[in-house]
Amino acid sequence: MNTKIYHKEDLRNDQVKTHIKSVLHQGGLVVFPTETVYGIGANALNPQAVLSIYQAKGRPSDNPLIVHIAHKKDLYQYIDDIPRVATKLMDAYWPGPLTLIFDKSSKIPFEVTGGLNTVAIRMPNHPIALDVIGLSELPICAPSANLSGRPSSTLFEHVYEDFNGKVDIIIDGGKAKIGLESTVLDVTTPIPTLLRPGAITKEMIEKTLELGIIDGTDKKVSDIPKSPGMKYKHYAPKGQMTLVDGKIENVITYINQIVKSLDISKTAVIGADEVTSNIDLKYKVSLGHLSNLDEIASNLFIALRQMDDLGIEHIFIHSLPESDLGQAIMNRLSKASGYNTIHV
Numbered sequence: 001m002n003t004k005i006y007h008k009e010d011l012r013n014d015q016v017k018t019h020i021k022s023v024l025h026q027g028g029l030v031v032f033p034t035e036t037v038y039g040i041g042a043n044a045l046n047p048q049a050v051l052s053i054y055q056a057k058g059r060p061s062d063n064p065l066i067v068h069i070a071h072k073k074d075l076y077q078y079i080d081d082i083p084r085v086a087t088k089l090m091d092a093y094w095p096g097p098l099t100l101i102f103d104k105s106s107k108i109p110f111e112v113t114g115g116l117n118t119v120a121i122r123m124p125n126h127p128i129a130l131d132v133i134g135l136s137e138l139p140i141c142a143p144s145a146n147l148s149g150r151p152s153s154t155l156f157e158h159v160y161e162d163f164n165g166k167v168d169i170i171i172d173g174g175k176a177k178i179g180l181e182s183t184v185l186d187v188t189t190p191i192p193t194l195l196r197p198g199a200i201t202k203e204m205i206e207k208t209l210e211l212g213i214i215d216g217t218d219k220k221v222s223d224i225p226k227s228p229g230m231k232y233k234h235y236a237p238k239g240q241m242t243l244v245d246g247k248i249e250n251v252i253t254y255i256n257q258i259v260k261s262l263d264i265s266k267t268a269v270i271g272a273d274e275v276t277s278n279i280d281l282k283y284k285v286s287l288g289h290l291s292n293l294d295e296i297a298s299n300l301f302i303a304l305r306q307m308d309d310l311g312i313e314h315i316f317i318h319s320l321p322e323s324d325l326g327q328a329i330m331n332r333l334s335k336a337s338g339y340n341t342i343h344v
Helices: 009-011 014-025 046-059 072-077 084-093 129-137 156-163 202-209 248-261 293-310 325-338
Strands: 004-007 032-033 038-043 066-068 099-105 118-122 168-171 185-186 192-195 240-245 267-271 285-286 314-318 341-343
Touching: 004 009, 004 014, 004 038, 004 314, 009 014, 009 129, 009 168, 014 032, 014 038, 014 129, 014 168, 032 129, 032 156, 038 046, 038 129, 038 156, 084 099, 084 129, 084 202, 156 168, 168 185, 240 325, 248 314, 267 293, 293 325
Parallel strands: 004 168, 032 168, 066 118, 099 185, 240 314, 240 341, 267 285, 267 314
Antiparallel strands: 032 038, 099 118, 185 192
Protein backbone atom coordinates (compact mmCIF):
# COMPACT_ATOMS: atom_id res chain seq x y z
CA MET A 1 0.00 0.00 0.00
CA ASN A 2 1.24 3.49 -0.86
CA THR A 3 0.66 5.69 2.20
CA LYS A 4 -0.05 9.36 1.48
CA ILE A 5 1.55 11.80 3.93
CA TYR A 6 -0.21 15.09 4.67
CA HIS A 7 0.77 17.99 6.94
CA LYS A 8 -1.56 20.26 8.87
CA GLU A 9 -1.35 23.06 6.27
CA ASP A 10 -2.50 20.58 3.59
CA LEU A 11 -5.92 20.42 5.26
CA ARG A 12 -6.66 23.89 3.84
CA ASN A 13 -6.71 22.29 0.38
CA ASP A 14 -10.15 21.16 -0.80
CA GLN A 15 -8.68 18.29 -2.83
CA VAL A 16 -6.92 16.95 0.25
CA LYS A 17 -10.14 17.19 2.26
CA THR A 18 -12.01 15.33 -0.47
CA HIS A 19 -9.34 12.61 -0.51
CA ILE A 20 -9.49 12.10 3.27
CA LYS A 21 -13.30 11.95 3.23
CA SER A 22 -13.26 9.52 0.29
CA VAL A 23 -10.77 7.19 2.00
CA LEU A 24 -12.84 7.01 5.18
CA HIS A 25 -16.12 6.46 3.29
CA GLN A 26 -14.50 3.67 1.28
CA GLY A 27 -13.36 1.83 4.41
CA GLY A 28 -9.75 3.03 4.46
CA LEU A 29 -7.49 3.97 7.38
CA VAL A 30 -6.34 7.48 8.30
CA VAL A 31 -3.81 8.18 11.06
CA PHE A 32 -4.23 11.60 12.66
CA PRO A 33 -3.08 13.45 15.77
CA THR A 34 -5.19 14.18 18.82
CA GLU A 35 -4.30 16.09 21.97
CA THR A 36 -3.58 12.79 23.76
CA VAL A 37 -1.77 10.51 21.26
CA TYR A 38 -2.05 9.77 17.54
CA GLY A 39 -5.03 7.66 16.48
CA ILE A 40 -5.58 5.20 13.63
CA GLY A 41 -9.05 6.02 12.35
CA ALA A 42 -11.75 4.25 10.36
CA ASN A 43 -15.48 4.56 9.76
CA ALA A 44 -17.06 3.25 12.97
CA LEU A 45 -20.23 2.27 11.07
CA ASN A 46 -18.36 -0.03 8.67
CA PRO A 47 -17.56 -3.42 10.29
CA GLN A 48 -14.94 -4.31 7.66
CA ALA A 49 -13.17 -0.96 8.12
CA VAL A 50 -13.13 -1.55 11.86
CA LEU A 51 -11.64 -5.00 11.43
CA SER A 52 -8.90 -3.51 9.26
CA ILE A 53 -7.78 -1.46 12.30
CA TYR A 54 -7.36 -4.64 14.35
CA GLN A 55 -5.41 -6.18 11.48
CA ALA A 56 -3.11 -3.17 11.00
CA LYS A 57 -2.36 -2.93 14.73
CA GLY A 58 -2.20 -6.66 15.43
CA ARG A 59 -4.81 -5.94 18.11
CA PRO A 60 -7.05 -8.63 19.70
CA SER A 61 -10.61 -8.16 18.41
CA ASP A 62 -12.17 -8.38 21.89
CA ASN A 63 -10.34 -5.17 22.88
CA PRO A 64 -12.93 -2.38 22.39
CA LEU A 65 -12.27 0.76 20.37
CA ILE A 66 -13.11 4.37 21.17
CA VAL A 67 -15.47 6.22 18.83
CA HIS A 68 -14.56 9.87 18.15
CA ILE A 69 -17.13 12.51 17.22
CA ALA A 70 -16.77 16.14 16.12
CA HIS A 71 -19.95 17.57 17.71
CA LYS A 72 -21.74 16.83 20.97
CA LYS A 73 -25.07 16.56 19.14
CA ASP A 74 -23.70 13.62 17.14
CA LEU A 75 -23.65 11.54 20.31
CA TYR A 76 -27.43 11.06 20.30
CA GLN A 77 -27.26 8.97 17.11
CA TYR A 78 -25.03 6.31 18.61
CA ILE A 79 -26.26 5.71 22.16
CA ASP A 80 -29.57 4.80 23.78
CA ASP A 81 -29.45 7.05 26.84
CA ILE A 82 -27.40 9.93 28.25
CA PRO A 83 -27.21 9.81 32.05
CA ARG A 84 -27.30 13.14 33.87
CA VAL A 85 -23.75 12.65 35.13
CA ALA A 86 -22.56 12.30 31.53
CA THR A 87 -24.16 15.59 30.54
CA LYS A 88 -22.32 17.34 33.37
CA LEU A 89 -19.00 15.85 32.33
CA MET A 90 -19.51 16.60 28.63
CA ASP A 91 -20.29 20.22 29.47
CA ALA A 92 -17.13 20.43 31.56
CA TYR A 93 -14.60 18.45 29.51
CA TRP A 94 -15.73 18.05 25.88
CA PRO A 95 -13.92 18.60 23.65
CA GLY A 96 -11.11 17.07 25.67
CA PRO A 97 -9.31 13.92 26.88
CA LEU A 98 -12.33 12.25 28.51
CA THR A 99 -13.95 9.11 27.09
CA LEU A 100 -17.37 8.11 28.38
CA ILE A 101 -18.88 4.63 28.13
CA PHE A 102 -22.59 4.46 27.24
CA ASP A 103 -25.14 1.82 26.27
CA LYS A 104 -24.78 1.70 22.48
CA SER A 105 -27.49 2.03 19.87
CA SER A 106 -27.91 -0.49 17.06
CA LYS A 107 -26.00 1.84 14.71
CA ILE A 108 -22.67 0.91 16.32
CA PRO A 109 -21.51 -2.54 15.18
CA PHE A 110 -20.22 -5.06 17.69
CA GLU A 111 -16.86 -5.05 15.89
CA VAL A 112 -16.26 -1.63 17.51
CA THR A 113 -17.19 -2.72 21.02
CA GLY A 114 -15.53 -6.12 21.25
CA GLY A 115 -18.98 -7.73 21.35
CA LEU A 116 -20.27 -5.58 24.20
CA ASN A 117 -23.53 -3.64 24.37
CA THR A 118 -21.61 -0.58 25.54
CA VAL A 119 -19.57 1.88 23.49
CA ALA A 120 -16.76 4.27 24.45
CA ILE A 121 -17.10 7.76 22.91
CA ARG A 122 -15.16 11.00 23.12
CA MET A 123 -14.86 14.37 21.40
CA PRO A 124 -11.14 15.19 20.99
CA ASN A 125 -9.70 18.65 21.52
CA HIS A 126 -7.38 18.92 18.52
CA PRO A 127 -8.04 20.97 15.38
CA ILE A 128 -6.78 18.30 12.97
CA ALA A 129 -8.76 15.52 14.65
CA LEU A 130 -11.92 17.62 14.63
CA ASP A 131 -11.34 18.58 10.98
CA VAL A 132 -10.90 14.96 9.91
CA ILE A 133 -13.95 13.73 11.83
CA GLY A 134 -16.08 16.71 10.82
CA LEU A 135 -15.33 16.59 7.11
CA SER A 136 -15.94 12.83 7.04
CA GLU A 137 -19.43 13.29 8.53
CA LEU A 138 -18.89 9.95 10.22
CA PRO A 139 -18.16 8.65 13.71
CA ILE A 140 -14.50 7.59 13.62
CA CYS A 141 -13.17 4.77 15.78
CA ALA A 142 -9.54 5.54 16.46
CA PRO A 143 -7.42 3.58 18.92
CA SER A 144 -3.86 4.74 19.56
CA ALA A 145 -1.75 4.51 16.41
CA ASN A 146 0.83 1.98 17.52
CA LEU A 147 1.39 -1.70 16.92
CA SER A 148 -0.45 -3.62 19.61
CA GLY A 149 1.48 -3.75 22.88
CA ARG A 150 4.04 -1.11 21.87
CA PRO A 151 4.21 2.36 23.44
CA SER A 152 1.58 4.72 22.04
CA SER A 153 2.60 7.20 19.36
CA THR A 154 3.00 10.84 20.32
CA LEU A 155 5.14 11.91 17.33
CA PHE A 156 4.66 11.65 13.55
CA GLU A 157 7.92 9.68 13.38
CA HIS A 158 6.37 6.99 15.59
CA VAL A 159 3.32 6.43 13.40
CA TYR A 160 5.39 6.56 10.22
CA GLU A 161 7.65 3.83 11.62
CA ASP A 162 4.70 1.62 12.59
CA PHE A 163 2.25 2.22 9.74
CA ASN A 164 3.89 3.50 6.59
CA GLY A 165 2.66 1.13 3.88
CA LYS A 166 -0.12 -0.24 6.12
CA VAL A 167 -2.61 2.68 6.07
CA ASP A 168 -3.97 4.99 3.38
CA ILE A 169 -3.10 8.34 4.95
CA ILE A 170 -0.93 9.68 7.79
CA ILE A 171 -1.35 13.29 8.88
CA ASP A 172 1.63 14.93 10.56
CA GLY A 173 0.45 17.15 13.40
CA GLY A 174 3.66 17.40 15.40
CA LYS A 175 3.97 16.28 19.00
CA ALA A 176 0.83 15.33 20.93
CA LYS A 177 0.41 17.79 23.79
CA ILE A 178 -0.72 15.49 26.59
CA GLY A 179 1.11 12.29 25.68
CA LEU A 180 -1.19 9.86 27.54
CA GLU A 181 -4.40 8.32 26.27
CA SER A 182 -7.74 9.73 27.40
CA THR A 183 -9.40 9.08 30.74
CA VAL A 184 -12.13 6.43 30.40
CA LEU A 185 -15.19 6.60 32.66
CA ASP A 186 -18.10 4.14 32.61
CA VAL A 187 -21.35 6.05 33.15
CA THR A 188 -23.59 2.99 32.68
CA THR A 189 -22.97 1.87 36.26
CA PRO A 190 -25.09 3.23 39.15
CA ILE A 191 -21.96 4.98 40.41
CA PRO A 192 -19.59 6.08 37.61
CA THR A 193 -16.53 3.83 37.38
CA LEU A 194 -13.07 4.99 36.35
CA LEU A 195 -11.58 2.37 34.00
CA ARG A 196 -8.49 4.16 32.69
CA PRO A 197 -6.87 7.22 34.31
CA GLY A 198 -5.74 10.15 32.20
CA ALA A 199 -5.38 13.93 32.16
CA ILE A 200 -8.94 14.34 33.44
CA THR A 201 -8.23 12.98 36.89
CA LYS A 202 -10.43 11.16 39.38
CA GLU A 203 -10.29 14.23 41.61
CA MET A 204 -11.44 16.50 38.77
CA ILE A 205 -14.36 14.20 37.92
CA GLU A 206 -15.50 13.95 41.55
CA LYS A 207 -15.34 17.72 41.94
CA THR A 208 -17.41 18.24 38.80
CA LEU A 209 -20.03 15.65 39.78
CA GLU A 210 -19.96 16.53 43.49
CA LEU A 211 -19.93 12.82 44.31
CA GLY A 212 -17.46 9.99 44.69
CA ILE A 213 -16.74 7.56 41.85
CA ILE A 214 -15.49 3.97 41.82
CA ASP A 215 -11.84 3.45 40.93
CA GLY A 216 -11.66 0.36 38.73
CA THR A 217 -8.20 1.03 37.33
CA ASP A 218 -6.22 -1.37 39.51
CA LYS A 219 -7.48 -4.53 37.80
CA LYS A 220 -4.61 -6.32 36.05
CA VAL A 221 -6.88 -8.52 33.94
CA SER A 222 -10.50 -8.16 32.91
CA ASP A 223 -12.32 -11.04 31.24
CA ILE A 224 -14.78 -8.60 29.68
CA PRO A 225 -12.87 -5.35 29.14
CA LYS A 226 -15.14 -2.32 28.66
CA SER A 227 -12.19 -0.04 27.98
CA PRO A 228 -8.96 -0.18 26.00
CA GLY A 229 -5.94 -0.93 28.15
CA MET A 230 -7.64 -3.26 30.65
CA LYS A 231 -6.94 -6.80 29.45
CA TYR A 232 -3.64 -6.99 27.61
CA LYS A 233 -0.08 -5.86 28.23
CA HIS A 234 0.25 -2.33 26.94
CA TYR A 235 2.75 0.44 26.29
CA ALA A 236 5.73 -1.90 26.55
CA PRO A 237 9.19 -1.43 25.05
CA LYS A 238 11.00 -4.56 23.87
CA GLY A 239 13.46 -4.63 26.78
CA GLN A 240 12.72 -5.79 30.32
CA MET A 241 11.38 -2.85 32.28
CA THR A 242 11.64 -2.63 36.09
CA LEU A 243 9.66 -0.14 38.14
CA VAL A 244 11.60 0.88 41.26
CA ASP A 245 9.43 2.09 44.13
CA GLY A 246 10.71 3.92 47.20
CA LYS A 247 12.22 7.14 48.46
CA ILE A 248 14.27 8.93 45.81
CA GLU A 249 17.56 8.43 47.64
CA ASN A 250 16.86 4.69 47.96
CA VAL A 251 15.90 4.45 44.29
CA ILE A 252 19.14 6.16 43.23
CA THR A 253 21.26 3.90 45.43
CA TYR A 254 19.52 0.74 44.18
CA ILE A 255 19.82 1.59 40.48
CA ASN A 256 23.48 2.63 40.79
CA GLN A 257 24.24 -0.69 42.46
CA ILE A 258 22.21 -3.01 40.22
CA VAL A 259 23.53 -1.61 36.92
CA LYS A 260 27.08 -2.61 37.90
CA SER A 261 26.15 -6.22 37.23
CA LEU A 262 24.59 -5.49 33.83
CA ASP A 263 25.88 -4.70 30.35
CA ILE A 264 25.91 -0.89 30.46
CA SER A 265 25.66 -0.71 26.67
CA LYS A 266 22.21 -2.30 26.91
CA THR A 267 20.98 -0.73 30.15
CA ALA A 268 19.14 2.55 30.67
CA VAL A 269 17.26 4.55 33.26
CA ILE A 270 14.23 6.75 32.63
CA GLY A 271 12.90 9.19 35.18
CA ALA A 272 12.65 12.67 36.59
CA ASP A 273 15.64 15.02 36.58
CA GLU A 274 16.03 14.52 40.31
CA VAL A 275 16.77 10.82 39.74
CA THR A 276 18.52 10.59 36.37
CA SER A 277 21.03 13.33 37.23
CA ASN A 278 22.32 11.12 40.06
CA ILE A 279 22.62 7.88 38.08
CA ASP A 280 26.04 6.83 36.80
CA LEU A 281 25.00 5.34 33.47
CA LYS A 282 25.63 6.03 29.78
CA TYR A 283 22.00 5.88 28.71
CA LYS A 284 19.58 7.89 30.80
CA VAL A 285 16.50 9.85 29.74
CA SER A 286 15.09 12.67 31.83
CA LEU A 287 11.34 13.19 31.51
CA GLY A 288 11.34 16.51 33.38
CA HIS A 289 11.12 17.71 36.96
CA LEU A 290 9.01 15.91 39.57
CA SER A 291 7.12 19.16 40.08
CA ASN A 292 5.89 19.09 36.47
CA LEU A 293 3.86 15.92 35.89
CA ASP A 294 2.44 17.35 32.65
CA GLU A 295 5.95 17.40 31.18
CA ILE A 296 6.71 13.90 32.45
CA ALA A 297 3.49 12.54 30.91
CA SER A 298 4.18 14.27 27.60
CA ASN A 299 7.65 12.73 27.30
CA LEU A 300 6.96 9.22 28.63
CA PHE A 301 6.07 7.32 25.45
CA ILE A 302 8.81 9.08 23.49
CA ALA A 303 11.34 7.82 26.03
CA LEU A 304 9.98 4.25 25.92
CA ARG A 305 10.30 4.19 22.14
CA GLN A 306 13.87 5.50 22.39
CA MET A 307 14.70 2.39 24.39
CA ASP A 308 13.84 0.24 21.37
CA ASP A 309 15.85 2.50 19.06
CA LEU A 310 18.90 2.03 21.32
CA GLY A 311 18.43 -1.74 21.64
CA ILE A 312 18.13 -1.47 25.43
CA GLU A 313 17.52 -4.78 27.23
CA HIS A 314 17.26 -3.53 30.84
CA ILE A 315 15.20 -0.41 31.65
CA PHE A 316 14.80 1.06 35.12
CA ILE A 317 12.22 3.71 35.95
CA HIS A 318 11.06 5.00 39.32
CA SER A 319 7.55 5.28 40.70
CA LEU A 320 5.60 8.52 41.21
CA PRO A 321 2.98 9.55 43.78
CA GLU A 322 -0.37 8.19 42.57
CA SER A 323 -2.40 11.36 42.95
CA ASP A 324 -3.85 13.55 40.21
CA LEU A 325 -1.98 12.96 36.93
CA GLY A 326 0.46 10.67 38.75
CA GLN A 327 -2.23 7.97 38.78
CA ALA A 328 -2.38 7.94 34.97
CA ILE A 329 1.40 7.89 34.61
CA MET A 330 1.75 5.03 37.08
CA ASN A 331 -1.03 3.11 35.34
CA ARG A 332 1.00 3.17 32.11
CA LEU A 333 4.29 2.37 33.87
CA SER A 334 2.82 -0.60 35.71
CA LYS A 335 1.47 -2.09 32.49
CA ALA A 336 4.60 -1.30 30.48
CA SER A 337 6.69 -3.14 33.08
CA GLY A 338 4.31 -6.09 33.26
CA TYR A 339 3.81 -5.18 36.94
CA ASN A 340 7.50 -5.92 37.57
CA THR A 341 8.10 -3.73 40.64
CA ILE A 342 11.01 -3.64 43.07
CA HIS A 343 10.43 -1.95 46.44
CA VAL A 344 13.50 -0.32 47.98
